[in-house]
Amino acid sequence: MDERKQRVLQAVVQDYIESAEPVGSRTIARRHDLGVSPATIRNEMADLEMLGYLEHIHTSSGRIPSSKGYRFYVDGLMQPTRLTDEEKTQIDRWYRARVKRIEEVFQETARLISHVTKNVALVLAPQMTKSAFRCLQFLPLDDRRSVAVLMTDAGFIENRIVAMPSGASFEDFQRMARVINDCLAGCTLDAIPKAAYRKIRSEISDEELYEAALDVISRALDDREGRNRLYLGGTREILSQPEFRDVERVKEILLMLEEEELLKEILSAHLGDGLRVTIGQENDYKGIQDCSIVTATYHLDGELLGTIAVLGPTRMEYGKAMSLLGYMNEHLSDVVRRLGWQG
Amino acid sequence: MDERKQRVLQAVVQDYIESAEPVGSRTIARRHDLGVSPATIRNEMADLEMLGYLEHIHTSSGRIPSSKGYRFYVDGLMQPTRLTDEEKTQIDRWYRARVKRIEEVFQETARLISHVTKNVALVLAPQMTKSAFRCLQFLPLDDRRSVAVLMTDAGFIENRIVAMPSGASFEDFQRMARVINDCLAGCTLDAIPKAAYRKIRSEISDEELYEAALDVISRALDDREGRNRLYLGGTREILSQPEFRDVERVKEILLMLEEEELLKEILSAHLGDGLRVTIGQENDYKGIQDCSIVTATYHLDGELLGTIAVLGPTRMEYGKAMSLLGYMNEHLSDVVRRLGWQG
DNA sequence: TGTTAGCACTCAGGGGCGTCGAGTGCTAAC
């Protein structure tokens, strides 16, 4: 593919991303200074179509890029946009104004990304269960209940009200906490060894108390990892995309966005790959083969925390999405650290 | 208004709620057994229009109810639907499956209501600041930070990571907690008297430590009462309403739903009124004068907790919305109590 | 006097049709 073809392809993709209308040869001749006439561009476009980079609804409608065309554009033609300092400070201000607690980071990140890109944003939060147990403490609530507070090395803090078995005192609970802290020290929450349970069993003789202890642990665990782990943003933003002009189309994608398991699967498939773009038919899942996904994984001190992604029509501002996610990539760690994650 | 007119009005409202199409005289004659011909019904409908209960887009389109018409229907004609036992157990199951922590009750309630009614649901959660301070405890995190856990009488538990001033030890923090617990005992969080602050000041000599104490208190306070207090559900459900067939209309209402302050204002206006219906033009806010709102306030042991509401087009299944909210009214207390709210 | 049948009238929605404009593909000339 010679250079002129590439410039034509680039022109088509850029114009189509901007206008959402099929692009014709004259438009390109007018708006891009290629130094050749529409007729020549037409010839080039016909070639590009033969090569599979462009598509045609019918004769006499302009061209639109194919998945392959977008792919070539993203890999080679696109000039990477950089966030301006102003944009960066805006992002900073967003977090400072809205995020008060570590738990809110993920939802707000999703909101921010969707707001900037006008597409759906997905944030796969780190699994609490992947982080190491730090300590469990009890606080007295009243004579029959107390509050269990579980902390992990990653900085998660989880609280629960637990009923105390009749006859048990708050001191029993504190003793139980000491036992649990001893036995679970350093375990990651998703892989508590059987031995730890046996040890707890042997140290807590009272049956009811032992049950309560297990209850505390399991309830602390089963919370975050379920449906709370995926955060969505921008289901309203996409209404401004011309692709979603008719409500049926919107309903379709919203329905899909409700299937959390599916989304997690899609995101998990990209885990650990750094910044990655999946375009149109490259998607395995049929329902989004007219969409593209840009994913990035974010880290803290070298450890993988989770994935953030932008999901939108293939006609997406890839440069913008990628630079934003790229920045987030680095920036999220700072936010997380500032809010008390353990450094 | 004689009985036949009422029966005609009822027929028009019911049919229109069901079909979302203007209702004609023949349709009514066919579908409702009024014992008179379409011509007679036409005459009655003309009268009802004169009286302001029905409206006309143009000659020769069927009638649709006016706000006044809906009002008459809701107040007198509508047969109140009751939730079946099956529906009740479904609601119960919903909560048991999805709500693990008290904080999730509100979001899930919004989801449930919107799911059942296919309209937007709003849940105004109780203000944490309205409940009384119970106690503040610290847990050690590492050598420079600790976790503050604040509990209120209503059962809210709030945790925060706070930095310890250099030189301060965890024991200092525990002492501080004792002072604060003494001074704030019984205060409601939105009305901490100046005297309490003075007392804390006098007991904590270290300047930095005092600042940290204030920080803990204020941070615990400013959290829940802000944007976290209103929960929304069903922004996707409304897409299935024919009123929102065109995207512009959807965008309009979604935009409005983002204005939390406005929504809170609207809901707050209904606080304490029990079950209440506001129809179309009865709404003060212009943007929703083609919508209706059904609100209900929920209580626990006689104390007002918050408001739940259904927002949808005037063509709404009032009976269903009202019976659902009515049931929630009673039921929410149970859920809340089960999850550890103080009884 | 209330009810009904009949009839003229109205209006939205849908199909058919011609026009316009943007765009292509092909060919011949440069």
Place this chain on the structure above:
DNA sequence: GTTAGCACTCGACGCCCCTGAGTGCTAACA
């Protein structure tokens, strides 16, 4: 290899007409 020219295609738009649902009015009926 590039370009101008030209025939062709197709969607969008506006126009017209038809149809069907519905009304309002009037006159006849019980």
